[in-house]
Amino acid sequence: MNRNIVLVCSFGLSTSLLVNSMETAAKEAGAQVRIRAIGSNEVPDVVDETDVFLIAPQVRYLLNGIAAHGLPAGVIEGRAYALADGRAALHQALSLLEQGV
Amino acid sequence: MNRNIVLVCSFGLSTSLLVNSMETAAKEAGAQVRIRAIGSNEVPDVVDETDVFLIAPQVRYLLNGIAAHGLPAGVIEGRAYALADGRAALHQALSLLEQGV
Amino acid sequence: MDKLLSFMERTLLPVTAKIVENRYMQAIRNAFIGSALPMIIVGSIFLILAIPPLPDGLHGGWLGRVSEWLTEARPMLMIPYQLTFGLVAFWVCYGVAESLAKHYKMDGGRVGLMAMATLLVFCLPVGVRQHGHLVGLSAISLDRFLDDLGAVGLFVAMLTGIGVAELNRFLLRRGLILKMPPAVPQNVSRSFEMMVPAFLAVGSAFLLEWWATTTWSPQPLDPATALTLPQIVMAKLSFLVQASDTLPSAILQIWLMMLLWAVGIHGMNVVSSVAYPLWQNNLSSNIAELGAGEQATHIVSEPFFHMYAHLGGSGATLPLVFMLLRSHVSQLKQVGRVALVPALFNINEPVVFGVPIALNPILALPLLAAPTVIVTINFLAMHSGLVPVPTVQPPLTMPVFLGGFLADGSWRGTVLQGVDLAVAGLIYYPFFKLYEKKLSHFAAGE
């Protein structure tokens, strides 16, 4: 079963690199995931189709609000975000999934 | 698993009676179905969540267009539609489902 | 008769399917139902408040003073109507573009706004000179500008909605838009995707308008007389609008509707797909006349059919329901019971398919005849001035008698509905008896 990873950012212009790199990392690792980026306002719309939220560091003030939806959620580590380190971000998402809420 | 029955009508004002009566009939028969009515323009939007289409007789000219979506589809028999005969309509839907496309 | 009906069904079904299933027709119907109808009906309510159905010749007394004040304040009180129903083309334009864009899996709201901006450009004459200088929008009157967003602009509005949606689709398909990487959130990427289509839509509308204004306006170009595209198109199509408001046209329309219903196809749906803009034009002209303190004169509009012809549903089947309720054939009585409440709100599918009337060689005749006679009576009554023409469009589920009063703001509308009901009853009765007899025979024969 595919797990849905949703990246939450602001304008999203800087997140696209990370999504691509996470997809590559997932392919290498053979992880069954679907990754997408959304703006913060779209969170309520996608809750039903999400397994874990990753939040971009510059909008990390959204964490509490997003965690309130009862799904695993975490802020992406700054350097992983900055360098579009897909492996680190994927690893973070998968361990959040394992821990559950 | 719930089967989705979708009734297609025009303005839908006359279809509401039939939906209610089909729901009652389904409860009686213990059939696991979800029934809703839509306008003809909404057909493409609901194809993914539909198992069978029932078409109101006054818009039966839509049959070919709807059948083209590759799902079982049929025109509701006039009298069953007129008298809001939920049992007959439910029966028609279930047999269409059995026959498949 | 049986053969004729089944031949008609075979012939009409595919044609109807083509008209109704056509994606542009669908978008236009959706626009009228989804975006314009609330504005039309709410606007109608404001109209009733601005021009209430008070008896003429009220002088002195409390009611007389109210009446005088209303007449004085009319230009002001018309504003809520003018900015809702009065902008019907504006809302339709949005609705057509939104609906078509959704059909193409694009962002309906954004495309709808783009179509609105484009339509606004069409409502200003471009290239007009005053005292020898080219002028912009400051030289145009608000009146004329908003007029174009009303019934006058309906044709252009529908075409604009279609054109803008198609332009978006074309550019999207060819990749001729500012494409963001897939990971950019939708609200941002859509905003960027709109820029090229919006530029082309508004820009080409401006150039088209410039050409149209300078080509078709009376010379020399002057802000007071220069024409906009909506006005030019309406002038070219005015013969259609005028032709639509005649007795032959009314009879042709009701015949088409009833022929389709005779074979059990939703006739109002099919005919209105084509005729709605004409009806809206006639209705709006009436309101303009009323607002100017004149007598409204345009007869054939939506309420002319929905309120005064389709009494109890298409085919004026309300009297038939009462006959069904008192029938000794249990099958018919049962239909009557199910059909009564819907019929009070002008919904008669239970009658059409329950009796049935559809594809019934005996009842097809009065189904055709009753509305035709009624429409003729109504047209003549309104043409002669016995009954005011409809100026308000109540929702189609407005019960009989109440609907007749609301639509023309006069008790005479209610009386007319009563006359119509009696006539329809007289026409249906013999055929109903004949059919009842036939059913009894069958029942006895079994």
Add this chain to the structure above:
Amino acid sequence: MDKLLSFMERTLLPVTAKIVENRYMQAIRNAFIGSALPMIIVGSIFLILAIPPLPDGLHGGWLGRVSEWLTEARPMLMIPYQLTFGLVAFWVCYGVAESLAKHYKMDGGRVGLMAMATLLVFCLPVGVRQHGHLVGLSAISLDRFLDDLGAVGLFVAMLTGIGVAELNRFLLRRGLILKMPPAVPQNVSRSFEMMVPAFLAVGSAFLLEWWATTTWSPQPLDPATALTLPQIVMAKLSFLVQASDTLPSAILQIWLMMLLWAVGIHGMNVVSSVAYPLWQNNLSSNIAELGAGEQATHIVSEPFFHMYAHLGGSGATLPLVFMLLRSHVSQLKQVGRVALVPALFNINEPVVFGVPIALNPILALPLLAAPTVIVTINFLAMHSGLVPVPTVQPPLTMPVFLGGFLADGSWRGTVLQGVDLAVAGLIYYPFFKLYEKKLSHFAAGE
């Protein structure tokens, strides 16, 4: 410094969350990004076409004739701008209502249209008399009407969008709408559900406008001087708009943005949530001045920050990227490589979180200092007339140099960006070297 930064983070995070997560702020931001931004940018392009950046004093010759014709045709050529960017409040009003309605799981498009109709009512003075008679919309000029749908009406437009969406939600929750049975298809039932809210929204807007016009307009009431609600509200808030266009305000805004970024919070996002309407007002005033052939004078607008301060991204970090690329610390070099291309399009999250600058006690200082110095230089350069003020809003991803030219239509804008870059580089350089040294120590110590 370390302690200060972490204290700021603890303090700012919850405040920021409240501002940005507030549903009204979200709706307003969505409206600007989703509905207004395409119109703003497309309108800016039409503006460039109508008032192209040609050198002054062209006479004779081919270019001179073009220049003369452009000046003569300006009122006409401004139309596409006036009907897109010029109606920014109209689009924002739709966007706010649509976004908020979607947040409440209602039909965004329908609620958006209702808000537009309501806003239109607010843009007409009600209860105005001419020659002793109450007048309607025919007495109002198109100019003034459309003005209210522009920057003047922004505050009222946002409030209208919020108000109409909340009204819909309230009526829906209380069941005070025309409810159709659940089996009726959405497009029909939604249309009926709109009627009560639309009537109340437009009706109460009309009454409110009537009260506002008659109460606040100069007496005696006259179509030429009567005020509308947007004009009244703008007059009350004009001190805010004026205050926003000063050097202290510009410095305060950039300080807030950079303080937030210093702790790694999207500062532009937070500040623009509040300041966007003010920026739009200043920008629109500039364009109005330009259109009238005057000198534009309002400095602090969106492009003032996005084009002239955030060079390479918030904090003017573009020079820093080039330092990174040439660093001997491999970690920094790597960041520079990843950050280069985004930085050319003014996106600098890779720099902020990669170096990192955020929560970095050494680099937080130049992050605050460089933009503050730049903003001061730019403000003074524009205030003194050395460089024209921005009149066009390019997309925020417009590369440096190009953006400076487009925003004010002058090569002087490009030169200013060059100066700014040099200043920013000089300010960053010593701190960068210090940080590099610290990192080398760490690396050596390992």
